[in-house]
Amino acid sequence: MTHLIDIAGVRHAYTTAEGPLPVLDGLEMQVPKGGFTAVVGPSGCGKSTLTRLVAGLMRPDEGTVQLHGEKVTGPRATVGMAFQNPVLLEWRTILKNVMLPLEIVSSKMSRAAQEDRARHLLKLVGLEGFEDKRPSELSGGMRQRASLCRSLVHKPEVLILDEPFGALDAFTREDLWQTLLDLKSQEPFTGVLITHDLRESIFLADQVIVMSARPARTQYVMDIPRSGPRTLDDLYTPEAAERLNILRHQIEVAQGRAPAEPAEPRIDPEPTERAVPETLP
Amino acid sequence: MIFRKVGVPFAAMILFLIAWEVLVWANGWPNYRMASPSDLIPAYERYWPLFLEMGWQTLWRTVVGLLLAVIVGTGIGLVMGISRTLRDGLYPLLVGFNAIPKATVVPIVALMFVGAHDFNTVLIAFMISFFPIAVSVSIGLSTLEPEYRDILRALGASQATIFWKIALPKTLPEFFGALKVAVTLAFIGTNLMEIVSPHGRGLGALFDSGKTNSDYPLMFAVLLALAALGILLYYVVVALEKTFAGWAERPSG
Numbered sequence: 277m278t279h280l281i282d283i284a285g286v287r288h289a290y291t292t293a294e295g296p297l298p299v300l301d302g303l304e305m306q307v308p309k310g311g312f313t314a315v316v317g318p319s320g321c322g323k324s325t326l327t328r329l330v331a332g333l334m335r336p337d338e339g340t341v342q343l344h345g346e347k348v349t350g351p352r353a354t355v356g357m358a359f360q361n362p363v364l365l366e367w368r369t370i371l372k373n374v375m376l377p378l379e380i381v382s383s384k385m386s387r388a389a390q391e392d393r394a395r396h397l398l399k400l401v402g403l404e405g406f407e408d409k410r411p412s413e414l415s416g417g418m419r420q421r422a423s424l425c426r427s428l429v430h431k432p433e434v435l436i437l438d439e440p441f442g443a444l445d446a447f448t449r450e451d452l453w454q455t456l457l458d459l460k461s462q463e464p465f466t467g468v469l470i471t472h473d474l475r476e477s478i479f480l481a482d483q484v485i486v487m488s489a490r491p492a493r494t495q496y497v498m499d500i501p502r503s504g505p506r507t508l509d510d511l512y513t514p515e516a517a518e519r520l521n522i523l524r525h526q527i528e529v530a531q532g533r534a535p536a537e538p539a540e541p542r543i544d545p546e547p548t549e550r551a552v553p554e555t556l557p
Numbered sequence: 558m559i560f561r562k563v564g565v566p567f568a569a570m571i572l573f574l575i576a577w578e579v580l581v582w583a584n585g586w587p588n589y590r591m592a593s594p595s596d597l598i599p600a601y602e603r604y605w606p607l608f609l610e611m612g613w614q615t616l617w618r619t620v621v622g623l624l625l626a627v628i629v630g631t632g633i634g635l636v637m638g639i640s641r642t643l644r645d646g647l648y649p650l651l652v653g654f655n656a657i658p659k660a661t662v663v664p665i666v667a668l669m670f671v672g673a674h675d676f677n678t679v680l681i682a683f684m685i686s687f688f689p690i691a692v693s694v695s696i697g698l699s700t701l702e703p704e705y706r707d708i709l710r711a712l713g714a715s716q717a718t719i720f721w722k723i724a725l726p727k728t729l730p731e732f733f734g735a736l737k738v739a740v741t742l743a744f745i746g747t748n749l750m751e752i753v754s755p756h757g758r759g760l761g762a763l764f765d766s767g768k769t770n771s772d773y774p775l776m777f778a779v780l781l782a783l784a785a786l787g788i789l790l791y792y793v794v795v796a797l798e799k800t801f802a803g804w805a806e807r808p809s810g
């Protein structure tokens with residue numbers, strides 16, 4: 277089957293004053309429609325670069341990035357993005373901020389309809405009543421909620437989240453995980469989540485990809501079967517502990533702080549074939 | 558609220574005038590050394606129509622020079638903010654141009670366009686005041702965080718759309734900050750020309766005639782009138798800023 281997002285053999289280098297800086301080298305990633313993939317890896321390994329490739333903001337030097345089996349050659353309106361910095365426009369109200377993408381990709385939609393759509397999303401994330409506030413009047417978590425609404429308002433097929441909760445405190449972050457899952461059940465999208473938080477990755481995603489240090493390749497892929505509703509308690513099961521252990525070890529390998537050998541067969545030599553830890557049910 | 562916004566500045570001004578009066582009186586300075594506020598009242602009474610006429614001359618030429626500075630300065634700032642190459646190329650030129658004391662440019666301009674008094678004055682006001690505007694607009698544009706661009710670029714928005722929806726509004730607070738500086742600079746430019754150029758008009762010329770006639774209170778009266786015009790224009794800019802960039806003001810405790 278073709279995946280919604282298919283990244284194969286991607287290599288990319290930035291041109292810098294000191295010469296080319298290879299960032300990605302042999303990146304593989306497949307996300308099925310409706311899937312939710314988390315990407316973890318050492319700092320500076322090229323995770324944001326990966327999001328820019330998927331969003332069509334850049335093209336890779338080598339390899340292909342495909343959406344729907346179609347090569348990505350430039351930005352497309354079917355992608356939504358949110359970052360660690362909520363980048364809300366200070367001169368707009370929250371409602372107008374959320375409506376921004378619609379002004380660009382759905383300019384034919386009536387203003388009233390745009391407004392309804394934005395209000396609907398704001399209500400979903402619990403920001404009802406804050407529509408007419410300015411971003412500076414909201415807390416960090418609320419701003420990030422508004423930013424999520426903006427990234428989804430034009431019903432993108434693909435949602436790219438680059439450490440969206442990285443700057444939030446632990447409690448707010450856990451609240452927002454739930455918000456994101458609620459959003460996903462109401463507004464189906466295919467997600468790519470960049471994160472530094474392993475608990476976040478296994479709580480939210482159905483696939484976790486570990487990238488190696490720069491120049492990054494796909495070092496490890498973990499599939500997490502999903503069924504039924506999730507609660508934070510799921511993070512405190514032996515199964516979750518096992519997954520976290522594996523991922524933590526993989527990160528250490530990526531950082532060069534641990535030899536690759538003890539993780540035995542779970543390291544995937546052929547990244548297209550997943551190594552699912554057999555200790556798990 | 559009203560008291561703090563209007564009452565406090567007025568009280569400060571009156572205190573300043575009283576202190577000035579007391580200083581002159583206590584030192585027993587004659588008015589050719591330092592006129593006191595009470596000396597100025599007769600000067601205003603005597604030359605009231607002249608003050609209105611000359612004040613208007615100065616004001617409109619300053620405003621026109623300032624408008625030119627806004628248009629040209631924004632244009633240069635735009636070009637420098639968008640293209641790195643042009644920024645690198647234009648910066649030394651601009652800095653060099655700005656470093657030339659405008660007092661030396663005044664006679665050159667006066668000779669270049671002999672008799673075109675209004676034009677010369679506007680030109681100097683413009684030349685002295687466009688620099689901060691150009692710099693602030695270019696800095697505002699070039700320091701725009703890439704994420705701001707990316708949220709629109711990822712949707713396929715054109716450069717023009719990104720500029721109108723994000724870059725321009727985001728630059729407005731810096732722009733108004735620079736405009737406040739430009740206002741006072743433009744006044745300096747206008748007056749330089751008015752004082753230096755013969756058969757001048759405007760408050761600068763009135764100052765000059767006070768000098769030639771040794772009418773010291775008149776000279777001080779002109780300075781005060783200039784300050785008043787400067788304050789007036791400054792607050793016009795503040796009002797514009799409130800309207801167009803009021804969002805940048807953080808609610809303070």
Ligand SMILES: Nc1ncnc2c1ncn2[C@@H]1O[C@H](COP(=O)(O)OP(=O)(O)OP(=O)(O)O)[C@@H](O)[C@H]1O
Binds near residue numbers: 321
């Ligand atoms: N536009 C650019 N030009 C040159 N080098 C860049 C550019 N963008 C990123 N880099 C470099 O490429 C490398 C990967 O950057 P990237 O932002 O993709 O990493 P990251 O994994 O997202 O890092 P972090 O975890 O800190 O967010 C870094 O070393 C960075 O300095």
Ligand SMILES: [Mg+2]
Binds near residue numbers: 323438
């Ligand atoms: Mg990053």
